[in-house]
Amino acid sequence: GRETAPPAPSLVTPPAVVERNPQDCVERFDASRDYFPDKVAPRFASGFRVAYHRHYKVVSLGRAWGGEVFRYLLVQCGTPVPAGFDDVPVIPVPAPSVITTSTTELPAIVALDLVDRLLAHSTFDFVSSPEVRARIAAGAMFEAGKGGELDVERVIAAAPGVLLADSLGHPELDPGGLHRRLRAAGVRVAIVPSFLEATPLGRAEWLKYVALFFNREAHAEAAFDAVAGRYRELARRGRAAAPRPSAITGGPAGDVWHVPGGRSFMATLLADAGFDYLWAGEPSSGSLPLSFEAVYARALDADWWIHPSGWRSPAEIAAADPRLARLASFRRGDVVTHDRRLNAAGGNDYWESGNARPDLVLADLLHLAHPELLPGHRLVYHRRLGGGDD
Secondary structure, X not given: OOOOOOOOOOOOOXXXXXXOOOOOOOOOXXXXXXXXXXXXXXXXXXXXXXXXXXXXXXXXXXXOOXXXXXEEEEEEOOOOOOOOOOOOOEEEEOOOOEEEOOHHHHHHHHHOOOHHXXXXXXXXXXXXXXXXXXXXXXXXXEEOOXXXXXXXXXXXXXXOOEEEEOOOOOOOXXXXXXXXXXXXXXXXXXXXXXXXXXXXXXXXXXXXXXXXXXXXXXXXXXXXXXXXXXXXXXXXXXXXXXXXXXXXXXXXXXXXXXEEOOOOHHHHHHHHOOOEEOOOOOOOOOXXXXXXXXXXXXXXXXXXXXXXXXXXXXXXXXXXOHHHHHOHHHHHOOEEEOOOOEOOXXXXXXXXXXXHOHHHHHHHHHHHHOOOOOOOOOOOOOEEOOOOOO
8 A cells, every 4th residue: 555655854954054144134334345255156056147246146047938038136135226237127135025936946945944934825735845834824825826827916915025936937838928017016026947957956956046035045055065965975876886777757648758868857867866767878958759659669678667757556557558558667566656745635745845855856766776775765755656665
């Protein structure tokens, strides 16, 4: 039978972290003072950059959606807005309040100890974080609505210090132009397109980006360094492990099977876990649309099938296409889903805390590929469809 998932590890930084950056507005402006002695810079993430000045930060996301260049001018509250940034949105920091629109943003809010600043979240059902669920239960935040159903008037009235959005401004994901409407109404919107990163540590490092808006750089550095250190040590062991069991991922939709390229997020994760991913040699960081037959021929003898689309049982897979039941991984029960921390409404903590804790995601996969390397590990996010979870 299916075991219950272990409780989510805390993402809160130990209280020993002391922020030297201002946690409030400053009373008197001192032009000679460096207001941000604690600084962060991305080491793994490629999607954002920050330039520090004495009392302001210039954050650049480049061409996040391939078109518009996103930049933000983060000005220490109580200090003057610098000249020369006429077209750059100004966001006073530290932001006194926040609205989130994706569960991927919530682990950063928890890790930075900012849950008490949450005014609203898009849809409550999918939230897994115990800290955020407690705030919802206390009636301390409202449901803002998802995507085109966003309650624009209520968001404007709430006047958040910053609204974090993963896809606003995207030509396809924001067809109604919500980003423009909110900006025009004076809402301080900051996009958080962490999902564009091609590596697990790159995605997790967006914690530092969120920290910029709250002057919580020291918290972010401490929390991320701990995760990155664990991840890199596990990856060192995984990449050195032998023999490497072969693996496939994804699943067919009709006659097409989208396969992650060899430089993609999933390919990196599988390589770090000590799997021999069958398309590791493809130079793409995106997804390759291949024919069912082409993938099936190579997948037939693969040792493992990791993250098989959205299927959650062997019966669902066999019903979708009886040929899939002939895969060696299916017959042995070595098919692995990431739905162990699914809530009653369908919210999956793999996409929430899992984004912030790639070290735990990697530990799961390393344990499956090479159980002798992590003999005491209990799966956190993953589940074997054939049973024998741990």
